[in-house]
Amino acid sequence: MGQITLQGVQKSFGPVHIIKGADLDIADGSFVVFVGPSGCGKTTLLRLIAGLEDVTGGSILIDGKNVVDTPPAKRGLSMVFQSYALYPHMSVRGNIGFGLKMAGLAKDEINRKVEAAAATLNLTPYLDRKPRELSGGQRQRVAIGRAIVREPKAFLFDEPLSNLDAALRVQMRIEVTRLQKQLGTTAIYVTHDQVEAMTMADKIVVLNGGKIEQYGSPLELYERPANLFVAGFIGSPKMNFVTGELAKQQGAATIGVRPEHLKIECEGASGWPGTIAVAEHLGSDTFLYVDAGALGMLTARYIGELSLHAGDRVSLLPDPARIHRFDEGGNALRG
Amino acid sequence: MARMATTRRVVVSTIGAWFFGFLIFFPILWMMLASFKTELEAFAIPPSFLFFHWTTENYATVQERSDYVHHAMNSIIIAGGSTLIALLIAIPAAWSMAFSPTKRTKDILLWMLSTKMMPPVGVLVPIYLIYKSFGLLDSRIGLVFILCLGNLPIVIWMLFTYFKEIPRDILEAARMDGATIGRELVYVLTPMAIPGLASTLLLNLILAWNEAFWTLNLSTSNAAPLTTFIASYSSPEGLFWAKLSAASTLAIAPILVLGWFSQKQLVRGLTFGAVK
Numbered sequence A: 001m002g003q004i005t006l007q008g009v010q011k012s013f014g015p016v017h018i019i020k021g022a023d024l025d026i027a028d029g030s031f032v033v034f035v036g037p038s039g040c041g042k043t044t045l046l047r048l049i050a051g052l053e054d055v056t057g058g059s060i061l062i063d064g065k066n067v068v069d070t071p072p073a074k075r076g077l078s079m080v081f082q083s084y085a086l087y088p089h090m091s092v093r094g095n096i097g098f099g100l101k102m103a104g105l106a107k108d109e110i111n112r113k114v115e116a117a118a119a120t121l122n123l124t125p126y127l128d129r130k131p132r133e134l135s136g137g138q139r140q141r142v143a144i145g146r147a148i149v150r151e152p153k154a155f156l157f158d159e160p161l162s163n164l165d166a167a168l169r170v171q172m173r174i175e176v177t178r179l180q181k182q183l184g185t186t187a188i189y190v191t192h193d194q195v196e197a198m199t200m201a202d203k204i205v206v207l208n209g210g211k212i213e214q215y216g217s218p219l220e221l222y223e224r225p226a227n228l229f230v231a232g233f234i235g236s237p238k239m240n241f242v243t244g245e246l247a248k249q250q251g252a253a254t255i256g257v258r259p260e261h262l263k264i265e266c267e268g269a270s271g272w273p274g275t276i277a278v279a280e281h282l283g284s285d286t287f288l289y290v291d292a293g294a295l296g297m298l299t300a301r302y303i304g305e306l307s308l309h310a311g312d313r314v315s316l317l318p319d320p321a322r323i324h325r326f327d328e329g330g331n332a333l334r335g
Numbered sequence B: 001m002a003r004m005a006t007t008r009r010v011v012v013s014t015i016g017a018w019f020f021g022f023l024i025f026f027p028i029l030w031m032m033l034a035s036f037k038t039e040l041e042a043f044a045i046p047p048s049f050l051f052f053h054w055t056t057e058n059y060a061t062v063q064e065r066s067d068y069v070h071h072a073m074n075s076i077i078i079a080g081g082s083t084l085i086a087l088l089i090a091i092p093a094a095w096s097m098a099f100s101p102t103k104r105t106k107d108i109l110l111w112m113l114s115t116k117m118m119p120p121v122g123v124l125v126p127i128y129l130i131y132k133s134f135g136l137l138d139s140r141i142g143l144v145f146i147l148c149l150g151n152l153p154i155v156i157w158m159l160f161t162y163f164k165e166i167p168r169d170i171l172e173a174a175r176m177d178g179a180t181i182g183r184e185l186v187y188v189l190t191p192m193a194i195p196g197l198a199s200t201l202l203l204n205l206i207l208a209w210n211e212a213f214w215t216l217n218l219s220t221s222n223a224a225p226l227t228t229f230i231a232s233y234s235s236p237e238g239l240f241w242a243k244l245s246a247a248s249t250l251a252i253a254p255i256l257v258l259g260w261f262s263q264k265q266l267v268r269g270l271t272f273g274a275v276k
Helices: A042-050 A092-102 A107-120 A136-148 A166-183 A194-200 A218-223 A228-233 A245-249 B002-034 B039-043 B057-065 B068-099 B105-114 B120-133 B140-164 B168-176 B181-210 B213-218 B226-231 B241-261 B263-270
Strands: A004-013 A016-026 A031-035 A057-062 A077-080 A154-158 A186-191 A203-208 A211-216 A240-243 A254-257 A262-266 A272-281 A285-291 A297-303 A313-318 A324-326
Touching: A004 A042, A016 A042, A016 A057, A016 A211, A031 A042, A031 A166, A031 A194, A042 A077, A042 A154, A042 A186, A042 A203, A077 A136, A077 B168, A092 A107, A092 A136, A092 B181, A107 A136, A136 A166, A166 A194, A186 A194, A194 A218, A203 A218, A203 A228, A211 A218, A211 A228, A228 A240, A228 A254, A228 A324, A240 A245, A240 A297, A245 A254, A262 A297, A272 A297, A285 A313, A297 A313, B002 B241, B039 B241, B057 B241, B068 B105, B068 B140, B068 B181, B068 B226, B068 B241, B105 B140, B120 B140, B120 B213, B140 B181, B140 B213, B168 B181, B181 B241, B181 B263, B213 B226, B226 B241, B241 B263
Parallel strands: A031 A186, A031 A203, A077 A154, A154 A186
Antiparallel strands: A004 A016, A004 A057, A203 A211, A240 A254, A254 A324, A262 A313, A272 A285, A272 A313, A285 A297
């Protein structure tokens, strides 16, 4: 079991409030991603759950038991650090087995479990190497091995892939997701990369300035962002925001349209006219950055190749069903 | 062209390094040579570098006149003892400052170092009097104590810098893995800190071995280490350079051998923070 509940969790460092009251319910076996810009408090929230920081207020329940006064090791969680934090003087075997050794398991059992974990992660040939003799990806796998071998109630990942190159990151992303599904263990994963968040999570927690902005499944966040911050943060390229008369016509202070929901038409058609400032041709997609006069710069995305170039005049037609409306406080208007 | 310039630079810097290395080593070499000369040749001008009458009589005289083993034992006990006690105090001190620093940690470190800025002679009289009333004059315990205190700031500084290099994440990982503070120390921190501990130990041993101010002033015969043994050859009877050289060579021999075999550790200790 690994159900984690946060109730009014607060954290301050001196006069600085890092976490301003977080309430969250993480179901057993789910993969939850904390995402947000740097300094939003996502790593702090993870460390509070781990027990590496003490809460200033509120409670953290693991399987219904309040653990705020329980030391990290007794919470039954394991953590994968951004820097891997491997023990440099121990072999891969020693690193993976360290937690079991601390738990006082018999040597045979430790060996059996370490070898099983190593096999899952394709680390068997490296068991007797030291961390410095491994590549970045292998070190990352050792750190994950160290986490899974203890069969914890939940895994905590603190930006574990940010030190890897782009190709390896995609590969490890898939491996981590598959491993979590296979083990069925609850996982909390911190990242600032929204693509990682969207692809890996069952549910995403969007944090900003120490507050939870929204908690929901990736598609929920994409389709029904709770406010301007979430709308702008989730989705790439960013959602276009339009204020003024056009928004008022829709009964909102701001309206938002995602680049992929803007239909690109020839000049003169109905829609928002503008001049292409930059056109990016990726083959699979075409991104147009359009100067739409009073509406500002708008981004439009076309799936496939579109032979338009900077200086061409176009008209952008928003999909009426996909227009997001926000009130003056930035909160989404429904209905 | 570029390659030639590089080669020339390598040659010049190698020659330069050897030259300065030899310059620094020369006094020791000269002392060793003088210890094999007769008293007359040791004085001779112009001095003879290698072509003199080699003799070991100085060593024999030194052995006869004073008890080398007694002084060497004292040196080992005083240098070793003061180093071990200093480490025992410094490890937890440096530890807590490196891993749970407070607002005042920097000030404390500077304050500790500032005690080394005071010339020892400034406190000689009070310390002498205190030692006298506690019966610590000419005792090994007394010398262990004063050398330990004298080197403590440096030992703490060295260990502090070294511990600071140990990433916090690793300690947190150990805590997540269920290690108690004691086990964290035994299984994770100490093994990672061993190179730093070793270089600190060596450097402190050398400093304590060569320390002359306090050992000369606070000991006469019982607790007298090798520094006193050397000094006894620059006696009122006049300077006996060859014998003085023989005594000095004998005195530095153990530490020279130790230093030679631990060069790597020492360099690491002296370049803390500069190289990762």
